[in-house]
């Protein structure tokens with residue numbers, strides 16, 4: 163199992179990312195803003211939480227020696243740059259407490275930080291609450307990764323209890339829940355059905371960045387290559403429900419920098435999660451360099467907001483943008499599916 167986690171890290175780092183749907187969205191330019199850079203406020207709210215930084219380190223690792231080293235560095239980065247951090251799936255530690263260290267390290271390094279635990283769908287509230295206790299988490303992500311499980315050689319193939327399990331978790335989990343995709347995006351039907359069972363925060367984690375079908379296919383003797391590239395992009399998912407849901411949406415999947423973060427917030431996300439970006443950053447640069455780069459990311463976001471004439475994330479969510487025809491066409495078609 164910890165070998166699987168290390169495989170995921172290795173293949174995620176090997177995966178090439180190019181253009182994605184964020185390149186098909188452009189802001190409407192304001193020639194005469196009325197803002198001042200020093201007045202820009204990038205804080206946001208997500209469910210019951212206030213985040214000083216609207217982007218965060220999304221779920222990745224835990225459960226191996228390599229994960230411990232990565233999570234420790236990420237936790238120091240989160241502390242230095244005031245970022246929320248999510249752990250990778252805690253299921254492995256619930257089965258084998260010897261692997262706890264790579265999860266408890268977050269709280270050890272950054273006790274005052276906001277933390278999300280993570281478990282897979284199919285677990286009941288008992289396991290969710292155990293993961294929350296392990297991480298001393300303020301919220302728990304429940305990842306819905308059916309497609310990944312199908313492609314994963316050793317993956318689960320029975321999803322028949324997932325909706326009932328989720329409903330039970332909504333009733334009995336001790337912290338707020340975030341239902342989260344893993345890079346395949348979420349349809350309006352799924353988002354509204356989750357809203358209907360009482361889920362208040364959803365990470366649409368869309369296609370355009372890390373592709374877990376491709377990663378699992380690298381681990382298969384007979385790859386199911388037709389699943390590569392599957393799903394809805396992060397922007398398709400966000401734009402197809404913009405103004406139609408009261409759930410707090412998180413954008414993740416294919417976020418490459420400050421401009422993508424700004425676009426995701428303008429498309430309706432309350433916060434933005436980055437995984438492969440941070441994995442690459444801490445794998446390739448020192449902690450000091452990583453801190454400088456992330457602080458620059460915050461400054462870049464402020465500059466973009468200033469030129470867009472928006473003072474805060476609330477105003478950014480109402481700013482005007484245009485989309486390329488093919489993106490708009492796909493969003494319109496998705497809207498027609500519910």
Ligand SMILES: Cc1cc2nc3c(=O)[nH]c(=O)nc-3n(C[C@H](O)[C@H](O)[C@H](O)COP(=O)(O)O)c2cc1C
Pocket residue numbers: 170171174220221222223249250251280303304305342343344345367368370371372414415416417435436437438439441
């Ligand atoms: C190495 C690696 C491990 C991951 N492990 C998990 C996990 O345990 N739980 C989860 O919800 N998502 C996991 N993810 C998925 C990410 O949280 C995210 O949804 C996906 O990578 C898309 O974001 P990105 O394009 O910024 O990487 C993992 C991603 C990577 C790169």
